Amino acid sequence: MTRAAMIMAGAPHGGAETFFVRLCAALAGAGEEVLAVIRRDAERAAALRRAGLDPVQLGFGGPLDLLTRPRLARALARFAPRVAMAWMNRAARFTPPGPWVRVGRLGGYYDLRYYAGFDHLVGNTRGIVAWIAHQGWPRARVHHLPNFAPDLAGAAPADRAALDVPADAFLVLGMGRLHPNKGFDVLIEAAAHLPDVVVAIAGEGGERGALAALAERLGVAERIRFLGWRDDQAALLAACDLFVCPSRHEPLGNVVLEAWSAARPVVACAAVGPSELIEHGVTGLLVPVDDPRALADAIAALRDEGLRARALAEAGRAVFLRDHAEAPVLARWRAFLAEVGR
Secondary structure, three states: OOEEEEEEOOOOOOHHHHHHHHHHHHHHHOOOEEEEEEEOOHHHHHHHHHOOOOOEEEOOOOOOOOOHHHHHHHHHHHHOOOEEEEEHHHHHHHOOOOOOEEEEEEOOOOOHHHHOOOOEEEEOOHHHHHHHHHOOOOHHHEEEOOOOOOOOOOOOOOOOOOOOOOOOOEEEEEEOOOOHHHOHHHHHHHHOOOOOEEEEEEEOOOOHHHHHHHHHHHOOHHHEEEEEOOOOHHHHHHHOOEEEEOOOOOOOOHHHHHHHHOOOOEEEEOOHHHHHHOOEOOOEEEEOOOOHHHHHHHHHHHHHOHHHHHHHHHHHHHHHHHHHOHHHHHHHHHHHHHHHOO
């Protein structure tokens, strides 16, 4: 067993934040000794408590926050971890040196100055790992540890009537923060070329108003469903015919893993993360970033070719089970923590 402190100062919602809770729970369930340290967040704290953890909640504020660093230092000293892992830049800025191995976990192409003095860095894609090494980090101290997603196969589908979606409609699902990076505007523009398709977007964020206005302007508002932030991803995936990841910037693409786990065919814009995950034509379809017509054509192709769509879904599910299910990924994380925490 390895005593590990996991430190997250992220946003209320997001892929890294979701995986942080998932990993802490899995490590604790496997018998590792885990201290979860989070930015104050009642929902995240409750999720960690349900996993049997008692999170430390701190401010993780801006430059005038003089309290978080000493409080975090005291919490770490009490717990005495072998490894202290900072998830992203803000957590790294507050994580002090000590008699523990400091590890930075990166889910994007972050400013490496935040990790000066750290012992190891972890990237969740091979592309991020290669980029870190290219910045001058010793390759032996940069590690690839992928994310895992829950197995969402076999869930009962969400009630389409409750979603205001006709039972016979071809339903396309997108999930994520309503942020320009996520490219939901591209998906809405693609819907303008697909008059028989309904698009459901599960997520929330500052772009909701702009996206709704775009749908009105394009005359597709009656076929776009803004579902808000949801915790029933398995049911939504079971109810849809096709999953789309339209991101223009996506370092990984946790939503692709979730769609694969639910055995749903995937179309994604070729941002760096989906391009690393998806083998075009085998485990999904990739289209150029910011190209609504190409996205519409790919959606139409899988709408019209059911056998091809099922083959892509089955291949994606197989890759999920091999590389991104909990058991194989958790084994890699536990081996890494044991190795660096010696």
